[in-house]
Amino acid sequence: MDSEIVKLYLSLIGGLLVTAGLILFALDKLFHRDVSSVWKIYRGWLIMIPFFLVFLLLGRVVFILGVTLLSIFSYIEFSRATQPDRNQWIANIVYLGIISVCVLALIRNPPTGYFGAYGMFMALPVYAVGLIVLMPILQNRPEGQLKGIALGVMGFIYFGWMFGHISFLMDSSYAANYVLYLVFATQIADISAYNFGKFFGKHKLRENISPNKTVEGAIGALVVSLCLPWLFQATFPKFGTLQLVLTGLIMGIGSQLGDLTISLIKRDLKIKDMGTLIPGHGGILDRIDSLIIAAPLFFHMIRYFGALYP
Secondary structure, eight states, X not given: OOOHHHHHXXXXXXXXXXXXXXXXXXXXXXXXXXXXXXXXXXXXXXXXHHHHHHXXXXXXXXXXXXXXXXXXXXXXXXXXXXXTTOOHHHHHHHHHHHHHHHHHHHSOOOSSSSOHHHHHHHHHHHHHHHHHHHHHHHHTOOTTHHHHHHHHHHIIIIIIIITTHHHHGGGSTTHHHHHHHHHHHHHHHHHHHHHHHHHHOOSEEETTTEEEEEHHXXXXXXXXXXXXXXXXXXXXXXXXXXHHHHHHHIIIIIHHHHHHHHHHHHHHHTOSOSOSSBTTTBSHHHHHHHHHHHHHHHHHHHHHTTOSOO
């Protein structure tokens, strides 16, 4: 809370919530527009944002535990939707892998080098995949296991390991800056894609995967994402021009790719949402999908250019 950057983001987020609430109130009461569905989404944000900020402001350990819980609940949503008859032992290995990511993130990592807890984190997919493949062999159970193995591997890699990169951002001296920007920028990209598509969209992006997404919306989100790092340049004390451009590309492309990936899964399963936990937003996966690809790309870009530490 002593950071001016953190105060800036808190003020900005609070201002956006108040402004959005006033606009919805005016549309509802003064102009008699039907905004009931938007109100439901807005109330969802009023629940999610305070939870996120509390976990972040309570410090490194609490935040990492919060990310781990999100990973676990995301995998539960995914496995329930994709394999109701799953092999429970494969699921247990995925849970063990997610908890391992948490433990490794909690260990303070050295500023340089691929060793220590960070090195083990990078190698963790090898061990997790090996154990997942080994389980049906130990059970002497070949029938119908290919689907379980494939979904178990995806479950750990996607929701445990890739999403778990957010926890390792907390090793940085600029942890709050990076995490706040990552979450803020991916959500702004989502909102930009929706609004540009609504007002200017004429060409479908991938109509069989996400019918409402348009090429114009995707381009608008990318343009906004490329501009944001320059507007919030104070967030990145060690970034130069190249890093700012890469940050914009990662948020603009990574967030949309993550969203389309979950849309692809839902379309294949013929379901609207991955869950119903968050009113107006579906499940946890429907809300964090834009972070899953953007987070590891952002983390490794920062680490490659040595911007994790002062």
